[in-house]
Amino acid sequence: MFSCEEVKDDKEEVRPQLDTIQVIDIKNTIDHAYSCQKLLTSYYSKFGVIIQKYYELDDYLIIDLNRDGITDVLAVLAPIPLEDTNQFGCLIENALDRLVVEIINEGEYVKIRNVYSNLVSNIGGVLSKYNGIFLTKNGFEIRHQSGNRFSWIYITEYSTQSIDGLVLKRIKKICSVEGREKSYEYLFESSRIQHMLVNDTIQADCNCETAWNDLSVKK
Numbered sequence: 001m002f003s004c005e006e007v008k009d010d011k012e013e014v015r016p017q018l019d020t021i022q023v024i025d026i027k028n029t030i031d032h033a034y035s036c037q038k039l040l041t042s043y044y045s046k047f048g049v050i051i052q053k054y055y056e057l058d059d060y061l062i063i064d065l066n067r068d069g070i071t072d073v074l075a076v077l078a079p080i081p082l083e084d085t086n087q088f089g090c091l092i093e094n095a096l097d098r099l100v101v102e103i104i105n106e107g108e109y110v111k112i113r114n115v116y117s118n119l120v121s122n123i124g125g126v127l128s129k130y131n132g133i134f135l136t137k138n139g140f141e142i143r144h145q146s147g148n149r150f151s152w153i154y155i156t157e158y159s160t161q162s163i164d165g166l167v168l169k170r171i172k173k174i175c176s177v178e179g180r181e182k183s184y185e186y187l188f189e190s191s192r193i194q195h196m197l198v199n200d201t202i203q204a205d206c207n208c209e210t211a212w213n214d215l216s217v218k219k
Contacts, residue, residue, distance in 0.1 A: 018045070019112040021077065022052035023095045036090035039080060047073045047103050048110035056080050058098060061133045061140055065102050065113070065160050072110075073103040074140065076133060082124045097122040097199075098130070100142075102166070114165055118196050119156070120144075129202055139169070144202055151176045152206040156198065168193050175208035177215040 023040060042053040047060070059076040066072065077099045081090040097117040104113045121130045121144055131143040131153075141157040157170040168191040174183045201207070 018048065018050045019110070020050040020052070021055060021099070021101060021112070021115065022050075023054055023092055036081070036087065039087075039090060047075060048105075049101075049103055049112055051077065054079055054081075054092070054095065055099065056083065058083075058130070059133055061135065063135060063140060063160065065166075066104060066163050067161065070105045070107070072105045074133065075101045075103060076120055076130075077101060082122070085124070088124065098128075116166075116193065119193065119198055121202050122199050123202070139166070141170075144198075146202075146205070147176070149178055150208075150212050152208045154198075154201060154206050156196070158193065162190075166193055167191065168196065173206045173208070175206065175211035175215070177212050180215045182211040182215060 020043070022043075039054040040052060043050050044053060045051070046057060051057075055077040057075060058078040061074040062071050063074055064071055065074065079091060079095060079098070081087040082096070082098070098120040100116040100119045102113040102115070104111050119142060121128045123129055129144045129146045131145045133140055133142050136157055139158045139160040141155050143153065143155050145151065145153040153172075153174040153176075155170075155172040156168065157172075159167045159169045161167070168188050170188065171186045172183065174181050176182075
């Protein structure tokens, strides 16, 4: 899907050894007459790392991710074809998702610690349902929401208190019908996040159908 590698230009000159976010199968993709090659052959620098222009910065949070007293960055990157409907045909099959990237500040240089493709909606454009990333007492939370008359809010909260990586601490969902709501909260002791299925939950409207039916009856 993506890699964190040293980048070389067309002349094979090594650029500064900065961690890089890029689509893994870049060579195979270009060889097969990919029509949007510029997205894969161009790069830009942000937060001390190199990012392939296939991805754009959607959001970010300044936060200490490893309890060393130095501020790091949590970045949300989105494939440009996912955001720009005019370039939707440029999406690569194994690089469809928005990414949450941990960028660790080690003083003289920075490094990418982890990249997650399962924490943020992969729905395209303004309908993404992603609503932001926010600081909490011991970490941060990611919010998604959708709907009007029948609506939901889905909050996943993560702890940064482990020096090894993020830990899921809480999931909260709120199902609403015309201002009436039901709230559900699930707490976790030390749940790792690699196998979370946020997109499955979002695509199922946070499984709010039963709550919506109950709230509609109470009208």
